[in-house]
Amino acid sequence: MFSVLNVIQPKKSLFGKRKCTVEMLLSPVRSAAPYKVINVTPGKKGIDWRMVAQAAGASGKSMLVSDGVQIPHGIGIERFVPRILPSVILLNTVAAMASEKLNRSILIVDRCGLLADYVKRVVPSASKITVVTDEPERYIEASVEIMEEYGASIRVCSETGDDERFDIAVSDEAVNGAALCLSPADVCKNTCINEKIQEYSHLCDNGIDPFLFVSALFECSGLLALGELTLCDV
Numbered sequence: 001m002f003s004v005l006n007v008i009q010p011k012k013s014l015f016g017k018r019k020c021t022v023e024m025l026l027s028p029v030r031s032a033a034p035y036k037v038i039n040v041t042p043g044k045k046g047i048d049w050r051m052v053a054q055a056a057g058a059s060g061k062s063m064l065v066s067d068g069v070q071i072p073h074g075i076g077i078e079r080f081v082p083r084i085l086p087s088v089i090l091l092n093t094v095a096a097m098a099s100e101k102l103n104r105s106i107l108i109v110d111r112c113g114l115l116a117d118y119v120k121r122v123v124p125s126a127s128k129i130t131v132v133t134d135e136p137e138r139y140i141e142a143s144v145e146i147m148e149e150y151g152a153s154i155r156v157c158s159e160t161g162d163d164e165r166f167d168i169a170v171s172d173e174a175v176n177g178a179a180l181c182l183s184p185a186d187v188c189k190n191t192c193i194n195e196k197i198q199e200y201s202h203l204c205d206n207g208i209d210p211f212l213f214v215s216a217l218f219e220c221s222g223l224l225a226l227g228e229l230t231l232c233d234v
Contacts, residue, residue: 002062002220003036020048032223066207082215086184109171113138
């Protein structure tokens with residue numbers, strides 16, 4: 001579960017000191033787990049972050065906050081950062097691109113091993129798949145499944161050689177040996193994706209970045225339909 005912080009500007013009060021108020025609501029999402037909306041009205045001393053953290057609970061570790069709000073350190077609240085959906089979108093895109101040419105070699109740089117459940121999406125349309133990761137054990141089950149289902153193998157390693165060449169790379173790191181390198185960091189800026197996510201992004205319009213919101217729906221609330229998105233202008 002994740003949470004969204006909604007800061008409500010207080011009305012001017014003529015009576016005494018205005019205290020910070022915090023309200024927590026559960027917001028349902030079709031085909032996914034709900035998320036928390038934390039409505040906070042700052043008091044004379046601003047936002048009482050201890051109250052916000054208490055209302056958020058565990059979802060405070062994945063909180064969406066508008067850029068203008070500064071979160072103090074050490075209170076158990078962390079901004080949500082997408083780690084999976086951008087790369088999944090790129091894998092889907094690579095699969096669609098590679099289907100036009102079946103002998104392509106693909107490099108996937110996945111240092112934390114978060115894409116093991118999705119790598120097989122590109123198997124039917126690639127002749128060679130290399131995964132660079134610092135968590136090779138996460139790919140053991142995926143490697144077995146790919147061998148059983150496709151009779152194919154993927155190469156899992158910690159580094160690639162300087163002289164290796166790839167047709168397509170999915171990586172936040174620069175890959176000199178790739179003819180085309182797609183970075184997950186660029187997905188949120190893609191016009192096509194912003195159009196495709198409007199069905200869900202309109203649910204949250206409190207100054208929250210739309211792509212961050214839909215990423216949280218996928219990664220924290222299990223909205224699986226978002227995991228089928230592709231870019232359309234690569």
